[in-house]
Amino acid sequence: MAPQQTGSRKRKAPALQEAAAGSSSQVSAAVDGDGPLPLKKPKRPAAPRSLVNYLKGREVGARGRARLPGFDGELRGFAVRKLPELLRERELPLGTLNKVFASQWLNARQVVCGTKCNTLFVVDVQSGQITRIPLMRDRGPPPARAQPGCGIHAIQLNPSKTLLATGGENPNSLAIYQLPTLDPMCLGDRHGHKDWIFAIAWMSDTVAVSGSRDGTLALWKIDPDIFQGSIAWHSDAGLPVYAHIRPRDVENIPRASTNPSNRKVRALAFSAKNQELGAVSLDGYFHLWKARSTLSRLLSIRLPYCRENVCLTYCDELSLYAVGSQSHVSFLDPRQRQQNIRPLCSREGGTGVRSLSFYEHIVTVGTGHGSLLFYDVRAQKFLEERASASPYSSPGHAGRKLKLTCGRGWLNHDDLWVNYFGGIGEFPNALYTHCYNWPEMKLFVAGGPLPSGLHGNYAGLWS
Structure with a gap:
């Protein structure tokens, strides 16, 4: 599936802009609710010291309710043991996308995901809206014997949540996007990996490490201030121009x-x-x-x-x-x-x-x-x-x-499924990725059918 290009670098995607506005209004409401206390406060029933009542209050949006002194700290240890049995699933339809391999929360209502069909997208867990993010392309033509893409296996946000690292259109390349706009910043496509990137980890806000099927680790230094001047947009074609970087260090995994x-x-x-x-x-x-x-x-x-x-x-x-x-x-x-x-x-x-x-x-x-x-x-x-x-x-x-x-998700009943798996009534999904949003007490889970030849997907919000 070809990603949709955006027309202007300064313009946010509608779903991202809407979420940013929603976050701002929530912050404003929280600040307005923390003003000076009145001289005389009307009496009200004491709030029950119960995890269930606390979560129910959050669910209905009781922002004006006074917090119990020290209760948030006590809640964390208790919730980590008790929350799983309270979670209930709501499936999120993803159309015909194939197998979600990676996911990360961007904010309270948006999750960014990568798939086997090499699609990078943001899903709004409240509305279900999906916004596709254009992938970055290598500089120069692809190799003559280019292998078929394996998709996006890794997505990681830096500690301050200002940068996102994932794969490029070529799964051997490391792509860095700015947050919250998801504008392209730079692409590590040369002198890096010679095979698919399977894993990414941030060591700081500006240093990331990628691990590849070629048996190497690559260390990348990303400085937003340096790259800012080299990022521009072609006004005639509406295509992004981003910096191309090389790793600072490449280390081989020892051979067993x-x-x-x-x-x-x-x-x-x-x-x-x-x-x-x-x-x-x-x-x-x-x-x-x-x-x-x-x-x-x-x-x-x-x-x-x-x-x-x-x-x-x-x-x-x-x-x-x-x-x-x-x-x-x-x-x-x-x-x-x-x-x-x-x-x-x-x-x-x-x-x-x-x-x-x-x-x-x-x-x-x-x-x-599943x-x-x-x-x-x-x-x-x-x-x-x-x-x-x-x-x-x-x-x-x-x-x-x-x-x-987890639920059934979606499965493509193509010839492969009919010939090899047609007799199976229900086919469970492999849960390739999950990520918690602990402040909102939510869990995002996604994946797809385990056999490599089957085409399908699953995504669900547990809350």
């Missing part, structure tokens, strides 16, 4: 003696506290690099489960990496030779762990079988379902693992 050809970088995670970068390669190794102005490798560890290690996340509070494989999540503390946290098994029919995220001590696991699982690292067990559906019932558990099952 068992399978030297399969050192493809699949996932990255950055530790801001230790200034270290973790990388997972498809030959079954975890690599740790010291991240400064260049990258210097510290160690390589053979993973306990070596099949399909495709996702990686890091928890600063616990100083712990989590790696998702075909059937397990393994936990790594590079400073401890003996791992005290045993791997967890997803037990989802061998379909694999496809997405991972840490929040406090809870790991959210997106599987290839389900979300939640694991408490401190308790070393999955969150369990409650015995009663009533939120006000006495504490108790049914003993069953809490599992959120």
Whole structure:
């Protein structure tokens, strides 16, 4: 699908402009509601100190309600354990797009996504409106033997949420967009990767690292002030002109003696506290690099489960990496030779762990079988379902693992599906990506059918 070009650099896309205006009005309303207290305040019933009542108040937009002293701080630890069982799904139609691989929240109502069909788009989770973002093109003609595109596998916002890094029209290239307008800034298309980019991590507001299927890590320096003068628009064609950059450093993943050809970088995670970068390669190794102005490798560890290690996340509070494989999540503390946290098994029919995220001590696991699982690292067990559906019932558990099952999404019933999968009534979606918006207590989940040949998509807002 060809992305739609915008006509002017200074003009925001309608959906983005509307959201920005909505955010401004919300901020203004919040400020207006925090004025001096009246001398005499009418009495009202005491607010119940309950998570459910608190969330219900947020849902109906009770901005004028006085906050309970210290309640927000107490709520965080409680919510991270209790929120998953309160979440309810609302599917978001994506038309005929094929498999959402990556997603990130831009603001309270917009999520930016990348697909296998090489489409970069923003979806408004309230209205369902989709706005496509033009992809950046390499300088010069494509190679004579160009491989077919694999799509966009990675999207990452820098810490201040002023820049977005993702793939270009050529999946080997690193594209940087300005936020909140999503104007193109620069493209790393030369002297960089020779194969598809699978992972991106920001080390600071201006330094990003990309990991590729060619077995390399590339470190990029992005300075908005330098690039600002070189970005312009052709008034006659309405096409953007952006800077072309080269990496500051390129490092090779060490070759394993068992399978030297399969050192493809699949996932990255950055530790801001230790200034270290973790990388997972498809030959079954975890690599740790010291991240400064260049990258210097510290160690390589053979993973306990070596099949399909495709996702990686890091928890600063616990100083712990989590790696998702075909059937397990393994936990790594590079400073401890003996791992005290045993791997967890997803037990989802061998379909694999496809997405991972840490929040406090809870790991959210997106599987290839259309389900979300939640694991408490401190308790070393999955969150369990409650015995009663009533939120006000006495504490108790049914003993069953809490599992959120996602909807059917959309599947293209083409010849491949008819010939090979036509006898299957329901086909679960692999959850390739999920991301939390904790201030709004929302979770965005997306993906598509697991077999590579099938064409389809799923996206849902859990709130």
